[in-house]
Amino acid sequence: MSIAAAKQSSKTGWIAGLMLAILFVFSLCVGVGDMPISRLFSDGRALELLLVSRLPRTLAAILAGAGLAIAGLIMQTLARNRYVEPSTAGTAQSAELGILLVTLLLPSASLLFKSLAASAAALLGTSLFLMTAHRLPPTQPFLVPLFGLVYGGVIGAAVTFVAWRADLLQYLSVWTNGDFSGVLRGRYELLWLGALMVVVAWIVADRLTIMALGRDASIGLGLDYARMLQLGLIIVSVISALSVVVVGMIPFVGLVVPNIVSRLMGDNMRGTLPFVAASGAILVLGCDILGRLLRYPYEIPVGTMMGCVGGLIFLWLLFRRPSHV
Amino acid sequence: MIRIENVSLRHGQTQILHDISLTIPKGGITALVGPNGAGKSSLLSLIARLQPLQAGRISVDGFPVDTTPNRDLARILAILRQDSIVTSRLRVRELVGFGRFPHGRGRLTPDDYAIIDQSLQQFDLTDLSDRFIETLSGGQRQRALVAMAFAQGTDYLLLDEPLNNLDMYFARELMRSLRRIADENGKTIVIVLHDINQAGAHADRIVAMKAGRIVADGTPSDLLTPNTLQAIFGFEMRVETFDDTPVVLHFR
Structure with a gap:
């Protein structure tokens, strides 16, 4: 990386870190329960509120946001298309189908087992999507996201149908619309597995960047393209499935965050991946805080908030003139 | 040395390459020429293991391209595809x-x-x-x-129509750079060219393909003759020699 680019990225790094830190502290202080900071250590109940509810909720938002942004970035790399993300191209819907079937067939299964089933279903659904996406003509870049929308819609419809027949429609919204209000200590920790996936993505960042150059260029540079494709699929599927199972799907994070970071800093993932993760965390945590404040003391679920905020950002990205740095 | 033995390739009903055998010794520039659809790019991508070998054998520096680990081959040969986006x-x-x-x-x-x-x-x-x-x-x-x-x-460089999109100045510059790295660094360069005069001016050897077969093979002055060119491209063209370099007048 050149000196100018390195300086710019270290400055952006400081800004992102600072913003995340501010939001983190702010998130700990916002909520219906009374938690005065002055009596945090003298009042046992205030400390308990912090450790059981506020801290887990904040961490869950950070983990889910960072994970989904990375999942979106990798999905875009695998599909070689900037307009796909797990929540619109069938990954999330497949995960929902997986967890719905497990809930029907094995109601007593543990959360870990349900997550595994959701991940497996997401893997299958995403592989099918990619197999088809790679057959679409590269001269028509909008066919891929369009196909993704239809494909995700069909699986989503199947999920709704099964849930309706089994009288589980109420459960369904828990998975389809992200919400952090139910997050407590002991009920979000699976998301750390998603963080592990982010670390794996960072380790193979160079390979992912090469993959974005296409199959032939990857093989020419000695990359095992098929194996990297599998690894990418696993990362996307596990992160998306965990998010669906633990907090519900949050739309648009995986779409807008990688696009913004790419415009600002380019696509060399060794440098940009930490920013994609941090920006995803900032966006989701910010939306969750906003959702807690707008109708205080009531809450707007983060999935709904993200739907509005993310949609607006996406429109802005589309209509703004592309920048040529 | 690149050794190609009895290589054939078919896509569905279409036979792309018919029993090709060719040896490219180490060092120098070899130009692959021929009309569109002759199989030049397919041959190049087979040498670079970008598609699986169906019949025959290809080895680079003694390493068979279908069984040598991808990572090792990437240190021996580099390829630039024509449609790299x-x-x-x-x-x-x-x-x-x-x-x-x-x-x-x-x-x-x-x-x-x-x-x-x-x-x-x-x-x-x-x-x-x-x-x-x-x-x-x-x-x-x-x-x-x-x-x-x-x-x-890498010692071997495979380039598929690298002059695409280049203006005259940079086409010449690129060919001269390739000539230089072949002469000074001892690289072996196999290059698909459509500009027959670039091949004539810069290559050591020209291999002409047509309909999946090698139809001519030799030095520029051997190969760039009206009769051979007509056999390859199917129309008559004049050839003049300037400063020992054959120049093909194919424009009119």
Whole structure:
């Protein structure tokens, strides 16, 4: 990386870190329960509120946001298309189908087992999507996201149908619309597995960047393209499935965050991946805080908030003139 | 040495290559010429193991391309495909740097940086090195891709129509750069060319293909004769010699 680019990225790094830190502290202080900071250590109940509810909720938002942004970035790399993300191209819907079937067939299964089933279903659904996406003509870049929308819609419809027949429609919204209000200590920790996936993505960042150059260029540079494709699929599927199972799907994070970071800093993932993760965390945590404040003391679920905020950002990205740095 | 023995290739009903055998010794520039659809690109991508061998054998420096690990081959031969499209927002220096991937698997040493600088310089990209690829013209982009293949530092370089999108100045510059690295660094370059006069001026050997077969093979002055050219391309053209270089007048 050149000196100018390195300086710019270290400055952006400081800004992102600072913003995340501010939001983190702010998130700990916002909520219906009374938690005065002055009596945090003298009042046992205030400390308990912090450790059981506020801290887990904040961490869950950070983990889910960072994970989904990375999942979106990798999905875009695998599909070689900037307009796909797990929540619109069938990954999330497949995960929902997986967890719905497990809930029907094995109601007593543990959360870990349900997550595994959701991940497996997401893997299958995403592989099918990619197999088809790679057959679409590269001269028509909008066919891929369009196909993704239809494909995700069909699986989503199947999920709704099964849930309706089994009288589980109420459960369904828990998975389809992200919400952090139910997050407590002991009920979000699976998301750390998603963080592990982010670390794996960072380790193979160079390979992912090469993959974005296409199959032939990857093989020419000695990359095992098929194996990297599998690894990418696993990362996307596990992160998306965990998010669906633990907090519900949050739309648009995986779409807008990688696009913004790419415009600002380019696509060399060794440098940009930490920013994609941090920006995803900032966006989701910010939306969750906003959702807690707008109708205080009531809450707007983060999935709904993200739907509005993310949609607006996406429109802005589309209509703004592309920048040529 | 690249050794190609009895290689055939078919896609569905279409026979792309018919029982090709060809030996390309180490060193020098070999140009592959021929009409569209002759199978030149297919042969190149088979040598570069971009598609599986269906029949026959290909080895580079004694390493069979179908059984040698991909990573090892990437240190022996580099390929630039004709339809390489870079959609990623990468800076020129970053892209060229990925040419070093087969050596350090992503970790760049001071030697790697020196090679990257040298490649940028070799292809006149030093001033553009901090620009994003997407902001470059077609010709500049093409040079960046060739520089990336060169940075891979392999003994064998396979280039599929690298003169696409280049204006006369840069087409000549690129061919002269290739000539230089063949002469000074002892590289073996196999290049698909449509400009027969570039092949005549810069290649040591021309291999002509037509309908999946090799129809002529020899030095430029052997091969660039009206009769041979008519047999390859199917129309009459005049050939004149200037300064010992045959020039084909195929325009009218």
